[in-house]
Amino acid sequence: TTLKTTLAGYKFDNCMMNAAGIRCATVTDLAGLRDSRAGSLVTKSATPQPRDGNPEPRMRGLQYGCINSMGLPNHGFDYYLNFLLEEQKSHPQQTNFMSIAGTTLEDDLSMLKQIQESAFAGLTELNLSCPNVPGKPQVGYDFDAVERYLTAVFAFFKKPLGVKLPPYFDLMHFDQITAILNQYPLAFVNSINSVGNGLMIDPESETVLIKPKGGFGGIGGAYIKPTALANVRALAQRLNPGIAIIGTGGVQNGMDIFEHILCGASMVQVGTQLGFEGPKIFNRLSQELTRIMAAKGYDSIADFRGKLKTL
């Protein structure tokens, strides 16, 4: 039984990795992921300059997941590109991802131009779905903007690139977004980001839990697995076969990873639960998934990827 996977022509020893934003903001965090059983790592979404992010408290663990309104705190584009370039020299056997989330198209294009001209040989994840920058709507919910962004990007960017999408909740929206995405040479689509602008309350103190945006924040964890699986499945059913899918959302155990792959994912990312358990979680998840596959008689994830049955 093997957990290895391929995505956009790149080989990974393990089909699981971190989700951008969780335990990946500093070199120490990133080295911890590299030294774990994860098959790859993705950096915290970068902006051209370092950002402090939103006022605290801005993230809270909950009974079945978490709420966050971090506001894109990060050490800036150069910090993460430098880490990834060093990694290529010290650990050439692992392919990594760089996540970028400019607050304007110009910022995204500027970072992509620097990636294009750099020696970075991994994959780029263009985050179109940060729900927590006050005053900035999610690009992923503005289909004309998605078209404008991808047309501008692919006018010059030749390295492997995918997009991180927000969750959609209407079958027409799945049709519309995939009709756009299928027009571009995307290496992958990563679905989903947190379910935006949820609200969690402390009824004792009759107060919201986080400070930014009156308490509104992105929801992650077990709460969002049904939405995540539906998005992975709907995209897999509609995207050109050349566009791989990364499944993200609601993963707590090996069976959740199995379900994402059954829906069509070639790589599965772990966020909230990684935040709770740390990179050692990939030992547990790998063991659990291996046991599930062995019990079902599957040797590799290709044996069951996308093979969800309907009734």
Ligand SMILES: O=C(O)c1[nH]c(=O)[nH]c(=O)c1Cl
């Ligand atoms: O507030 C954040 O930093 C954040 N939080 C999220 O839940 N998803 C994102 O893409 C980002 Cl960029």
